[in-house]
Amino acid sequence: MLSDWKPIDPPPPLEAGEVQLWRIDLADSAGLRDRFTTLLTPSEQLHASRYRLAQARDHFSVGRACLRTLLGNLSGLDPRSITITTGVHGKPESPNLNGHSIAFNVAHSKDTILIALSRNGPVGVDVEYFDRPTDIMDVAKHNFTETETSSLEAIADAETRHRTFYRYWTRKEAVLKADGRGLIASLASFDVSFESLHQHPIRMRESKDDQGKLFFVSDLTVGIEAAAAIALESPDYPIKQLIFPLNLLW
Ligand SMILES: CC(C)(COP(=O)(O)OP(=O)(O)OC[C@H]1O[C@@H](n2cnc3c(N)ncnc32)[C@H](O)[C@@H]1OP(=O)(O)O)[C@@H](O)C(=O)NCCC(=O)NCCS
Structure with missing residues (x-):
């Protein structure tokens, strides 16, 4: 990070x-x-x-x-x-x-x-403070992949689960912003449920046959109580x- x-x-x-x-x-x-x-x-x-x-x-x-x-x-x-x-x-x-x-x-x-x-x-960046009152599991169930949702469900400590949700969210939004479609594209078209990301390859696909677009995502530490991530087309x-x-x- x-x-x-x-x-x-x-x-x-x-x-x-x-x-x-x-x-x-x-x-x-x-x-x-x-x-x-x-x-x-x-x-x-x-x-x-x-x-x-x-x-x-x-x-x-x-x-x-x-x-x-x-x-x-x-x-x-x-x-x-x-x-x-x-x-x-x-x-x-x-x-x-x-x-x-x-x-x-x-x-x-x-x-x-x-x-x-x-x-x-292209580049995409996102930052979200942790202290937002969000029903994270509701958002995850409606927007995230099954793997991401079950990996959040498996986290017993509520605070860690909350922060992990924002890590996933900022990784996803950074990719969608690099792509340029923003939240019009599907948040579930790629999976970001990794431990810690540094220039991690993420392929955004609209369907199984779709070649998709490749982005490289890194978590950022912004020196504040927030999650942040950046996505680039090249590693x-x-x-x-x-x-x-x-x-x-x-
Ligand atoms: C882009 C988007 C993800 C921003 O999410 P957010 O969490 O509210 O805001 P963020 O702080 O992360 O980013 C805001 C900045 O992203 C940039 N931005 C706006 N649209 C963008 C897009 N489609 N792709 C990448 N970046 C975008 C802008 O610079 C904006 O800041 P500014 O208005 O002060 O210049 C969201 O607004 C979205 O999905 N928009 C695209 C779809 C849409 O609604 N389009 C309508 C206009 S045609």
Whole structure:
């Protein structure tokens, strides 16, 4: 499980053959709200203003401002001028970054935002705090594979079962987000009931005859009471875990 987070400033270049995973702590960004807003396009500002819950608004606007800052830094473009489109199923993408091909994905939960960046094909990331009141066995029975559900049922300790459920959930959501279909695709089309995952091959199949799509999934330790995972199309890429330098936005 990956666990080494480094505060870093300025952001290093994104090498081919590596993945950068940035963590933003919303609590640290509280005094910078105006700065975030000025980094968004008018349509993103409108989008942000439509969130009724302050936390959801902050997830979107802080995440998008930091994403624009990182992409601007890597491409040499003004962060505000970068075109971010959405795929058929809503996955944000930026196909033309001054000749650079950079895939990214964003995830948020409570006070934490993660941004993954890669030059090596699609990436998906997910984070979920453990303390959500979820009927985990009900969710598992309706959405997980039989193997995953029975492996959860076999865990006697309720807290361990709860945390294991979130490990499985974040692995699955990372794969679905790398694929780009998100929760429209079936959570039960692949199995993630392994002890601990590090660049573990997972084949996502819609049917038995389907060749499917191969992803490599790793658990992440995010330094908080949460499960997190990242999925990539290729194995063997080192994942650099970096804390976003908020002074970049001053
Ligand atoms: C993507 C999805 C799994 C997000 O789940 P979630 O747990 O609520 O949220 P997360 O924090 O993990 O991720 C949210 C981020 O994922 C990204 N995202 C959105 N749609 C995505 C997709 N289809 N694939 C990958 N990433 C996606 C966005 O960057 C979003 O953050 P932002 O809105 O602040 O930019 C879920 O919303 C989904 O399945 N969406 C796709 C299907 C759908 O409803 N499409 C409707 C729009 S066409």
